[in-house]
Amino acid sequence: MSSAAPPSENFKLSMLLSDTRYRGMSLQVITFIIFMAVFFWLVDNTIKNLALLDKDVSFNFLWLRAGYDINQRLIPYTADSTHGMAAIVGILNTLLVAFVGCIIATVLGLFVGILRLSKNWIVAKLMAAYIEGFRNVPILLWIVMVFALLTEFTPAPKAFKGAEPEATMLFFESVAITNRGTYFPAPIFGEGSSFIFICFLLSIFVAIYFIRYAGQKKRDTGKSLPTVWISTAIIVLPTFILFFILGKPISLEYPYLKGFNFKEGLHLRNSFIALTLALAFYTSAFIAEIVRAGIMAVSKGQTEAAASLGLRPNRIMNLIILPQALRIIVPPLISNYLNLTKNSSLAIAVGYMDVRGTLGGITLNQTGRELESMLLLMGFYLCVSLLISSFINYFNRSFQIVVR
């Protein structure tokens, strides 16, 4: 048996492209050179363009007076505040819409997704129609449609006037839906309300501890405690008792009609409601499909095996199917939260002042600092998305099926 002589090691220039040992390296070098060339070309162009326009790159505008008002805000802000402050107000508004939207979308999505799997024909079809309807029509159209619904079909505040008003407030005279927004009762925190909050937080911790303890006891002895009832009682009762002991320090302030508008209470503008609801409905259709796919992905054998062990249907769902389905459901669910957050930048269509409207809108137009504003705006969205995707990675790592 004769072994072939090893290839001669004389290096030739063509080997850079034809020899697999070098080809990867030379390809990378070429790519890198091209990439850097394009990058420097862009930077060079930007510098030339800025010089032509007599502009520089500076973020000082963030500390200048903004001079415009923002009608919906979570922190104190006036027209005299800085552009940086306006950006923060916008960021908080974005996060508010995203947070509320995600909660509504999750609840609706779970509900619709489970009902979509119902054996009831008409319910399943109705849910399918809901999902297809929301998924196949652009989100922007839903936003403007919900907004139009809220502004066109709701009564003006003056319709609530008089002895026989055309419109009445809902829920025992506490909620008024008008074409200028919806007015809710606002909570007023009196003296001692901080104790109630502390008590509430403490009881949540105690409840978590109790749930852990119950789980441990179940693993050790096999006996299960009525966890749901006891933990609910732990959370609710002490807070309630303290609430009455301290003499009801938290009260509600009801909105009332004064002149041609409602005063007091919590005023949610139609722009906020329309944006949040449209985003939530739209995203809930996607979440419903994720939930359905997750439940269907758990193989039927699991249900049958659990049933043959003698588990009842709701226990099969809680102990066998949901834990396995959640592993499939959670990562795409979170990426849908991210999508909702990014879609909230469409706020401009209804005039809600999110970060895109303040920093990337009015501030940009007033200061003429397109480059800096857009950089900051993109930086914000990138931060949010990187945070969320690192959370997904963490989840995937810690809940991976351990293969032995």
Place this chain on the structure above:
Amino acid sequence: MTKIAFVRKHAIPPAAPPITEVGAVGWLKQNLFSSWLNSILTILSLYFIVIMLWDFIPWAYGGHWNTKSLRECLDLDPDVACFSVLAARWKQLLFGLYPAEEYWRPTLTFIFLLLAIVPILFPKFFKFFWFSVIYPGLAIWLLWGGSFWSVSIVYIGLALGTLLFLVLIRSYIHNYVIAALLSFGFTALFFFIASDPIVKTLDTILPFSLPFVESLKMGGFTLSLIVGITGIVASFPIGILLALGRQSNLPVIKMICVGFIEFIRGVPLITLLFVASVLLNYFLPPGTNFDIVLRVVIMVTLFSAAYMAEVIRGGLAGLPLGQHEASASLGLTYWQSQRLIIMPQALKISIPGIVNTFIGLFKDTTLVSIISLRDPIGLASTIRADQKWNGIYWELYVAIGLMFFIFCYGMSQYSQYLERKLKTDK
């Protein structure tokens, strides 16, 4: 002993099943009223459906189609739809501000589009694929107009380049990279030096052109389709390349791809469109000012390419490692194994995701209304700005929503058909 035995001589004819188990009643019982909870759900759903249709059907069915303005509609009957706005403005919704005497051009482009996608969608007609290749140029020429030759010269150049590549590979140089570089250089030279004179000569010899229509005149569904279809067609190959780059074991290429994908996926499309409309001029040589529709198309393409890359990466990750190893052990090169072994399987797994990305892209074309291009939603507010139709919402929104629904739902149904057809296991 008397023997009492009973032997049945005939089989008893099977009794009819109870009426509650078969037929319409049985179906109702099994599917709608199997338990008290189900019965409640059924009744609630029926109630809901009736309420929805109770208002909607008379509103839509009795709608006016022939009035001159919203005022006239309201005077006739305020409780029904005023579809006259569609009758009066449907051309605008479809074509935007495209010159009226040229409407045949977008229409023809759309008909050709339907013809061009048939060979791609249904393999039976693959022999007509040449038309799909010609189509992009044809569509550009029909929509924007100008000289026929300035579009066809692109095809001539690309064809010459490909020809050169094939000749080089077959006869002289057997290295793909060098041959590709040479023919690429030749094509570039052809475009820089030869194309202008050739176009001018052809124009003088055989003038063949359509009136030029500028991009800002494009609008309505024509615009949505231009942006959507171009984005879909272009983002698919870019997405594949990005996905391969992300899976590659060459660190520089991997890093560039990861950075690009994560950046694009991290920011909303609307900021990218904003970059296209406001910032892009900063990044290009001073004085450059190229077409806004083209800029938007590029941004939308890059955006959905990043999503596409992630979908395809999911498909690649779903393949067992053995497939890569088996193809390598057969002696296939990287590109051969990608083309023959890996991609067909990976793409098959990722069909639902790919089509979802397409649907998302098509829906996202509406965002161009925010940078004040006239897509259908942007046109809705333009139409409302007209005094005659001030205050009209639902008729327009329902029509626009329905158009998008038809396209997107069609795409998702096609993807399910494709999944069923390509299902080789089970």
